[in-house]
Amino acid sequence: MSAPILELREVEAGYGPFRALFGVSLAVGAGEAVALVGANGAGKTTLARVASGLLVPSAGSVHVDGAQIEAGVTAAWRFVRAGVMHAPEGRSVFASLTVEENLALSFQRAFGRAGLAGGLDRAYELFPRLGERRGQIAGTLSGGEQRMLSLARVLVESPRLLIADELSLGLAPMVVDQVFETLSQIRATGTALLIVEQQVGHALELCDRAAVLEHGLITWQGPSNEAGAVLESRLFESGAPH
Amino acid sequence: MILASGFFEDLFRGVLQGTPPGAVYALIALGFVLTYKTSGVFNLAFGAQAYISAAMYFKVHSVWGWPKWAALLVSVFVLAPLVGLVLERAIFRHLRTASAVSKLVVTIGLSVALPEIFNWAARFSAVAGRQITGIVPDGAGVYYDPFGIYRFNRDELAMMAVALAGTLLLAALFRFTMMGLSMRAVVESPRMTELSGVNANRVSAFAWALSSTFAGMAGVLIAPRFNSLSSGDYFTLVIIAVAAAATGLLISLPRALLGGLGLGWFIAVFNTFLPGLADDHTWLRPFQENLTPSLPFVVLFAILVLWRAVGRQREASDPLAGVDPPPPALAALERHPKLTMFTRLFGVFFVTVVGLVVWFRADVLWMSLVTKAVIIALIYLSVTVITGMGGQISLCQGTFAAIGGFTVFQMADRFNMSVLAAALIGAALAAVVGALLSLPVLRLGGVWLAIATLAFAFFFDAVMVKFSWVGGGSTALLTGTQVPRPLIGPIDFASDRAFLVLAVVALVVVSVVVIQLREGTIGRTLAALRGSEVAAASIGISAARARIVAFAVSAAIAGLGGALLAMHQQNVNYALNFAPIVALFWLVVVVALGSRTVEGAIQAGAAFALFEPLILQGELLGWIVRGEERLPEFFPLSGNWRLILFGLMAMQFARHPEGLVEHGKRRSATRINGWLEAREARA
Ligand SMILES: Nc1ncnc2c1ncn2[C@@H]1O[C@H](COP(=O)(O)OP(=O)(O)OP(=O)(O)O)[C@@H](O)[C@H]1O
Ligand SMILES: [Mg+2]
Numbered sequence: 001m002s003a004p005i006l007e008l009r010e011v012e013a014g015y016g017p018f019r020a021l022f023g024v025s026l027a028v029g030a031g032e033a034v035a036l037v038g039a040n041g042a043g044k045t046t047l048a049r050v051a052s053g054l055l056v057p058s059a060g061s062v063h064v065d066g067a068q069i070e071a072g073v074t075a076a077w078r079f080v081r082a083g084v085m086h087a088p089e090g091r092s093v094f095a096s097l098t099v100e101e102n103l104a105l106s107f108q109r110a111f112g113r114a115g116l117a118g119g120l121d122r123a124y125e126l127f128p129r130l131g132e133r134r135g136q137i138a139g140t141l142s143g144g145e146q147r148m149l150s151l152a153r154v155l156v157e158s159p160r161l162l163i164a165d166e167l168s169l170g171l172a173p174m175v176v177d178q179v180f181e182t183l184s185q186i187r188a189t190g191t192a193l194l195i196v197e198q199q200v201g202h203a204l205e206l207c208d209r210a211a212v213l214e215h216g217l218i219t220w221q222g223p224s225n226e227a228g229a230v231l232e233s234r235l236f237e238s239g240a241p242h
Numbered sequence: 243m244i245l246a247s248g249f250f251e252d253l254f255r256g257v258l259q260g261t262p263p264g265a266v267y268a269l270i271a272l273g274f275v276l277t278y279k280t281s282g283v284f285n286l287a288f289g290a291q292a293y294i295s296a297a298m299y300f301k302v303h304s305v306w307g308w309p310k311w312a313a314l315l316v317s318v319f320v321l322a323p324l325v326g327l328v329l330e331r332a333i334f335r336h337l338r339t340a341s342a343v344s345k346l347v348v349t350i351g352l353s354v355a356l357p358e359i360f361n362w363a364a365r366f367s368a369v370a371g372r373q374i375t376g377i378v379p380d381g382a383g384v385y386y387d388p389f390g391i392y393r394f395n396r397d398e399l400a401m402m403a404v405a406l407a408g409t410l411l412l413a414a415l416f417r418f419t420m421m422g423l424s425m426r427a428v429v430e431s432p433r434m435t436e437l438s439g440v441n442a443n444r445v446s447a448f449a450w451a452l453s454s455t456f457a458g459m460a461g462v463l464i465a466p467r468f469n470s471l472s473s474g475d476y477f478t479l480v481i482i483a484v485a486a487a488a489t490g491l492l493i494s495l496p497r498a499l500l501g502g503l504g505l506g507w508f509i510a511v512f513n514t515f516l517p518g519l520a521d522d523h524t525w526l527r528p529f530q531e532n533l534t535p536s537l538p539f540v541v542l543f544a545i546l547v548l549w550r551a552v553g554r555q556r557e558a559s560d561p562l563a564g565v566d567p568p569p570p571a572l573a574a575l576e577r578h579p580k581l582t583m584f585t586r587l588f589g590v591f592f593v594t595v596v597g598l599v600v601w602f603r604a605d606v607l608w609m610s611l612v613t614k615a616v617i618i619a620l621i622y623l624s625v626t627v628i629t630g631m632g633g634q635i636s637l638c639q640g641t642f643a644a645i646g647g648f649t650v651f652q653m654a655d656r657f658n659m660s661v662l663a664a665a666l667i668g669a670a671l672a673a674v675v676g677a678l679l680s681l682p683v684l685r686l687g688g689v690w691l692a693i694a695t696l697a698f699a700f701f702f703d704a705v706m707v708k709f710s711w712v713g714g715g716s717t718a719l720l721t722g723t724q725v726p727r728p729l730i731g732p733i734d735f736a737s738d739r740a741f742l743v744l745a746v747v748a749l750v751v752v753s754v755v756v757i758q759l760r761e762g763t764i765g766r767t768l769a770a771l772r773g774s775e776v777a778a779a780s781i782g783i784s785a786a787r788a789r790i791v792a793f794a795v796s797a798a799i800a801g802l803g804g805a806l807l808a809m810h811q812q813n814v815n816y817a818l819n820f821a822p823i824v825a826l827f828w829l830v831v832v833v834a835l836g837s838r839t840v841e842g843a844i845q846a847g848a849a850f851a852l853f854e855p856l857i858l859q860g861e862l863l864g865w866i867v868r869g870e871e872r873l874p875e876f877f878p879l880s881g882n883w884r885l886i887l888f889g890l891m892a893m894q895f896a897r898h899p900e901g902l903v904e905h906g907k908r909r910s911a912t913r914i915n916g917w918l919e920a921r922e923a924r925a
Contacts, residue, residue, distance in 0.1 A: 016567030054433055054565055080439035088437065092561050094430050097423075105427055106438040108420050153438070 003066030004029040005161045005192055006051055006084060011060035013050050020046040022216045023060065028161060033193040035203040035224055037231065038213035044196045045089050047213065048165045051194065052086030053079040083160030087167065089196075092150045095139030099130055099149060102138050106153045123152040126182060143170045155182050161192040168199055180206060204228060251391065256511035258392035264506020265402040266467065269460040270483035271498040272408055276456055278492040279416070280449035281334060282429035283345045284689045287352035289476030291454050292461030294360045295322045297471055299462045300374050301366055314377055318458040325356075326454025330447050333893055338432045338446070339560055343635055343688040348893045351830050355889025357473035358882045374465035376400065382466060401463045408456065409499045416495075425449045433562040474823060481700060484693055485542035488552055509537050536704035543697040546690055547682040577911045578918045589841075601739070609738045611851055613810055616745040619847025621803030622832045623749075623756050623840065627796040629829070630837035631760055632768045632789065635692040638679070638699035640825025642797040643804025645672040647814040648712050650805045651723045655714070662728045665805035669798040676797025680790050699822040707816055723814035735809075745806060752799055753840045759795060764788050827888070834891035836901025845903055854884050 004027040013021045020043045028034050038044050049055035050062060053069060053076035061068050064082045069075055079086070094102050100120065107119035124131030127148040133141065138149060147170050154162055164183075168176040180202055187193060187206070197203035204210060210227035212220040220230055270288065277285040285291075295317045303313035329352070337345055361367060376382060381397035388394075394402075416422035424445045427435045432442040461476065468475055486505050490497025513534055533540070546552055577585075600612050621643055628636045649668030653659040683694040707713040714723050727736040728744070735741045759765050767788040808814045818824070831850050836842025856862045891902060898905040 014567075015565075018567065049565060052437065054437070054562065076433060076436035077439050077441045080437065086437055088434075088562060090561065090564070092434060092437075094427050094434060095561070096430050097426065101423055105423055105435070105440065109439045 002030070003063070004032075005065060006194070007063040007066075008047070008051060009061050009063065011047075011050055011057045011062065013046055013055055013057045020216050021050065021057075024213075024216070024218050025060075026051075026211055026218060026221075028192050028194050030160070031187075031190050031192055032209060033187055033195070033207040035200075035207040035210045035227070036194060036196045036213060037200055037203070037210060037227070042213045043216040044213055045165055046216075048086065048088075048163050048194070048196055052076055052084060052163050054086070054088075080159075084163065085154045085157060085159040085161070086163040087150055087154045087165065089165040089169075091143070091146050093138040093141070093146050095137070097138055098135055099138055099141070100134045102149055103130075103153060103156075106157065110157050119156055122156045126155060127152055144172065144175070147171055148175070151179060155179075155186060158186040158189055158191050160190075161194065162186070163194045163196075165196045166198065167195070168197065168202070176202070200228075200231065252514055253511060254389070255391045256514035257507050258389065258394075259514070260506035260508070260510025261402065261503065262394065262398040262467075262506070263509070264503035265398070265405045266464050266479065266502075267483045267486050267505050268405045268499045268502025269401065269408070269463060270479055271486035271502045272405065272412070272495060273453060273456040273460050274480065274483055274487045275490060275492055275495055275498045276412060277449075277453040278487070280425040280429065280453060281330075281446060282338070282342070283334060283349060284342060284492075284693075285349050285453075286346065286477070286480060287329075287349040287356060288457050289478075289480040290353045290356035290473055291322065291325060291457035292464070293357050293471065293473040293476040294325060294461070295458030296374065296461035296465040296476075297357075297360060297366050298364065299465070300471060301364060303375065310375075310377055310379075314462065318455060318462055322455045322458025323451035325458075326450035326452070327447055329454070330450035334450065335443060335446060338428070338442075339563065339566060341688070343633070343692070346635060346689050346692055347829070347833050350826055351834070351889040351892025353473075353477055353889075354827055354830055354892075355886045358885045358889070362880075362882065362886070374462075374468070374471065376466040377462060397463075397466045404459065404463055405499060405502070408459075409495050413495050421445070421448065431560040431562055433560065433565060437562075477823070478700070481693070481696060482538040482542065485538065485545050488542070488545050488549065488690075488693075491551055505538065505541060508541065512537060531708075533705065536701050539697045539700040539704065543694060543701065546686060546694045546697070552686065552690055578915045580918060581911060581914050600742075606738060609742060610810075611855055613738065613742045613745050614807070615848045615851035616742070616749050617803055617806045617810060617847075618828075618850050619844040620745070620749045620752050620806065621800050622828065622843035622846050622850075623752050624796040624800035624803065625829060625832040625837055626756055626840065626843045627759065627792055627799065629833065630839070630842070631765055632771070632792045634688060634789075635695075635829065636793070636796070637692055637696040637822070637826060637829060638702070639796070639800045639828060640820040640822060641699045641702045642672040642676060642800035643807070643825075644702070644707075644814070644816055644820035645675060645797075646801030646804030646806075647725070647808035647816070647820065648714075648723070649801070650808050651714065651725050651814050652711065654726055655724070660728065661726060661805075661809055662730065665728075665802060665809070668805045669802040672801025672804075673794040673798035677790050677794040679797075680793035684786060684789050696822065696826075699825060703822050713816060723808075723816070725808045725812055725814060727809055727812065741810060745810070748802065748806060749844075752802070753844075755795075756799075756840055764791050768792060827885070830892040831888050832901075834888055834894065834902055836903045838901065838904060842901050842903055849888075853887075 007025075007027040009025055011021055011024045012019065024043075024047060026034075026036075026047070036044050036047065046055065050057050053062070056075075063069070064079060064084060069078055069082075076086075094105070097105070103120055103123055104116060107123075108116050111119045120134075124134070129145060130148055130152060133145065138146065141149065151167065154164070162183075167179055167183075171179065176199070183193065183195075184206055193207065195203050195207060204224045204227055207224045210220075210222065210224040211218050212227070212231065220227075222230070270292070273292075274285065274288055277283055277288060298317035298321050299313045302308050302316050303310055308316075333348065333352075334345075337348065376397035378396045378400045381400065382395055384396050385393040386396075386399065416426070424435065424440050425448070427438070427440070428442050428445045428449070432446070435442045435445070464476075464479070465471060482505070483502060486501030487498050489501035489504075516534075600609065604612065621639065624639050624642065625636075628634050628639075646665065646668035649671055650661050650664040653664035653667065654661050679695070679698060683691050686694055709715070710717070727734070727741060729735065733740060735744055767784075771785050771788065804820065807819055811819075814820075828850070832843060832846045835846040835849060894902055894905070
């Protein structure tokens with residue numbers, strides 16, 4: 001079997017003196033879809049940041065296609081070049097650039113000058129709202145529109161692995177359905193997924209594997225259809241609501 | 243009719259006359275905008291970068307005798323981008339997510355240190371009267387007179403052509419190329435740019451090389467206009483050009499070009515017509531003499547205050563800032579109680595020993611140096627209030643201090659008033675000026691506030707000091723601005739020891755005031771505002787009142803310190819003590835060592851006054867090796883090392899905004915804390 005696209009080995013990471021991950025190992029193979037679930041503050045976003053090179057782990061290593069990517073430098077762009085894209089949590093657009101410039105920055109690298117127009121068309125097709133506002137400064141878009149913009153960037157490119165953190169947050173239910181629809185489409189084209197999602201139902205339906213993160217440790221991994229039951233019992237044990 | 247045609251001809255001549263200086267401002271403004279757009283740095287060191295290339299050009303062409311093209315190649319297309327790359331790699335790469343204000347402080351440090359480093363490394367010193375020759379053949383000698391009323395020489399034409407071509411090329415770069423887009427993206431969020439698959443480091447390296455090349459080009463083109471090369475002239479030019487850059491909010495290149503030209507035109511036309519007006523209205527005359535040199539600063543101040551968009555402009559924040567850990571707390575708050583006690587004891591012990599040595603052993607010179615250190619420390623507490631507590635940068639603390647000094651001089655000179663009373667009046671006057679100044683500049687964002695205060699400082703320097711009711715006028719030129727020492731009943735502070743005691747008492751009182759302020763409502767409000775102005779406003783904290791009070795208190799402290807310094811030296815010594823450039827260096831020293839705490843200000847005061855005699859002159863080493871004759875050859879070191887060292891230290895501000903001393907304290911505190919806790923655990 002070939003090496004997984006992304007592999008975290010015994011990763012520890014945190015912010016300054018604060019520790020958020022304590023020795024996490026996780027692999028995502030080609031074409032696989034993994035849902036990462038856990039309570040608020042468990043370290044999901046931190047894990048996603050490490051997996052896309054935004055945060056340098058203090059111990060352990062991150063491998064893309066079996067090769068370790070050098071830690072200690074800002075290396076997120078290397079991950080992207082290797083086909084690993086990250087749609088970060090929250091508002092993640094360039095507020096001072098226009099909608100079109102936001103998209104062009106990614107697309108021109110991915111598709112070249114010639115493919116730029118095609119990429120933009122696909123983005124506007126996916127979210128017609130963005131097409132109407134292509135010349136607008138992104139900082140003045142509504143929260144949901146900004147979310148669409150950062151999604152359009154990663155969805156259109158259909159990378160080899162897409163790391164998506166709280167995709168649906170702030171989107172209207174109908175748009176959420178549409179986004180998951182698109183996700184399953186790009187899944188079908190062979191893109192692997194690592195999905196962090198509060199709407200666990202949606203995520204588990206889409207993915208074939210799930211990992212449960214608790215207090216910075218992965219405590220369970222398995223097929224996603226078993227995850228529901230596990231989650232219920234665990235959340236019940238730890239006394240969390242739901 | 244004749245009058246009218248004369249008027250239009252004068253106007254037109256004024257415009258033509260203003261075009262070359264306008265092109266100078268435009269060139270600098272363009273480069274300034276270029277740097278800001280591509281790196282997010284409000285680069286006050288731009289003048290220093292321009293100076294380096296101009297000096298190198300002079301060296302290569304006029305000293306080594308190389309041809310002009312070779313000199314241009316070496317200075318502008320090799321040295322300048324290299325400087326940019328080194329700055330990016332060594333400094334600004336690590337500051338990409340730092341706040342604009344901290345980056346500004348770093349560039350102030352650089353503008354102090356860079357020219358000195360170059361002069362030292364290239365053994366360069368400006369030779370007055372030896373002008374730089376421009377890059378075009380016989381640039382200063384061949385004239386063109388397209389309209390028959392004003393002649394341009396070739397150097398001026400070259401400058402105007404480059405300004406115009408630069409605008410067009412750079413605009414095309416930003417509009418049509420991927421690199422242009424990437425540079426703007428990196429400024430907003432390097433991390434998000436990387437998530438788009440763009441190598442942010444490479445982009446910002448290119449950006450710095452580009453803007454530095456532009457700085458070098460501007461430096462060489464402008465140089466023929468100066469009689470001798472000095473980095474100070476370039477610095478002043480940058481401040482003026484900021485006015486032009488501000489009209490385009492630092493992002494529009496065409497507006498920077500137009501702004502620069504417009505500034506040149508305005509000043510030239512103004513100067514054309516003012517003399518005529520002043521002939522008719524004699525009351526205008528004193529203004530005419532003083533206003534001309536200060537006009538650029540007046541315009542700058544007016545633009546910042548009146549141009550609404552400048553006040554509204556806010557820093558775009560990095561959406562991925564959440565990846566950074568929160569800033570650390572002050573060391574003293576996290577320190578083990580035992581350690582705190584130990585440091586306190588050590589501090590008391592150290593101060594006592596130094597005090598005893600100075601009291602019993604110091605000669606006149608050292609007594610005087612220590613007194614100066616104490617007074618400067620007092621002045622630095624004014625920076626603690628504005629920068630340390632309020633998180634704002636004021637660059638006119640020297641002016642506030644000068645107000646104190648001049649008040650004492652005037653009161654004693656004219657009314658024979660007791661100088662101590664005059665010092666209090668001076669402090670009060672400074673407070674009033676501070677409060678008044680804070681009203682218009684308060685709503686400006688951090689960087690603009692700094693520039694507005696700098697404009698005020700330059701304005702005071704160019705205009706107010708010249709008035710006889712401030713700087714003493716012509717009598718002061720002859721006899722100096724003399725200030726007597728105070729006299730309270732039987733105690734005559736003409737004795738240096740007595741005056742030292744007075745200074746120490748004043749320092750203690752002001753320290754207590756500052757600490758009270760920090761612990762009180764004002765201090766807490768300022769701390770809340772530091773976090774987020776918007777958030778603070780939404781829970782009903784009013785920024786304005788706290789900031790005005792902070793400005794007034796800070797100005798009063800500086801004013802008192804300035805008065806004391808004037809008494810100490812028995813002369814105001816404005817140019818030496820309080821000129822804008824000196825005050826800039828003050829800020830650099832304070833933020834380098836620590837602007838958050840009272841100790842920081844005291845350590846900075848000691849460093850400012852004592853570093854040169856103690857370290858550079860080799861006194862300390864001489865004492866250690868017992869004998870001046872045993873000092874190594876290279877002592878005494880040049881005083882310029884002070885500029886280089888503190889300039890470089892100020893660069894730490896962005897990474898350790900608490901200051902180097904505080905940073906060191908926290909590091910050792912963490913280590914010793916761990917050790918103490920381990921011992922307690924074992925016990
Ligand atoms: N910049 C930061 N500085 C310090 N601590 C941080 C920072 N970012 C996150 N943390 C802490 O790290 C821990 C993990 O945070 P993380 O964002 O990874 O959680 P999460 O699982 O994504 O939570 P949520 O479901 O709420 O998004 C939390 O305790 C959080 O407080
Ligand atoms: Mg999260």
